[in-house]
Amino acid sequence: MRELLRRLTEGSLRWGAVEHAPASPTVWRRITVTVYPPGVTTAERRLLHAGRWWPFAGAVIGVFGMAVAADHVPPVLAGFLAVACYIASCWALHRRTAGLRARSRTVTAVFYRTAYEDAVYGDPVRVREVIGRFRELEDRRAAGDLDPVGYEREWGLLYDSVPEQESLRRVPR
Template identity: 30%
Template structure:
């Protein structure tokens, strides 16, 4: 019988494995947020504007948009600032060895070509994306685009509540899509009324 004491199994590999698993989950969540967005139905954005006002934008994808469509929609919507940056970089690089006019053409081609490619990739369903925008100044007044501030907040709350109920299992996919479709149709109806008034004017 051996009298050499057995060494305890080190807990370091187990801890390292758990840390790697947690890091992997975090990376997946971050990539999911960047590529697909926080919500399957679209986006609700709030950002500060000039002169102390706050801007709001509710973007609603066509009901039932699948993952591949959402990826293409987000890429198309993200392109304007990203494409402008890439166009400027391309222009700066090209200007080192080419005339300025040619560099300008190259920068514009990068921006325009990317926009056309992403629009084509997004397909005809991109025209069904509905957007509601408004801004609120520090005194509480709103500048209207496709709807009043209260309407936007109500629709966003309806979508967020339906998404939460769906994730928690209290409603199924069909009921969630019905709530999503209701908001999408209400934005479309509001926009149609606004367009009709403008034509009459």
């Protein structure tokens, strides 16, 4: 139960996040790996995780809140309050995580499929490499081969291997 609660509030990975998503109707797949800086605390991981899901969850909560408030105040006021609370909460979460997001490193691969071609932008090799190396690190931690200090040291080495800024360049096929 404790692990389930941790995964819900912090995400499934201690070191970062892996997001698979379609970016548009022509994009077949986008994979983004975010690596948090070593030393990130539990509270910071929770904030970063909340920053990823809050825009959707906050909108859903806002709609329900607006429906409940509409019974007690004029609907226009309920709508205004819901939108104002949503914007304020998104802004506050964005501000609170700005420094952590700036220090986090990302690597992305975007796979396009159009009527004329298949194209890859970014670095799919590095994406697979980073995911694989972190999976190996997590397996070693789970097996008890690494103490917390060793885990953090290895995390730091992997973090340093990810470039600070990435440009999405087309990869020849």
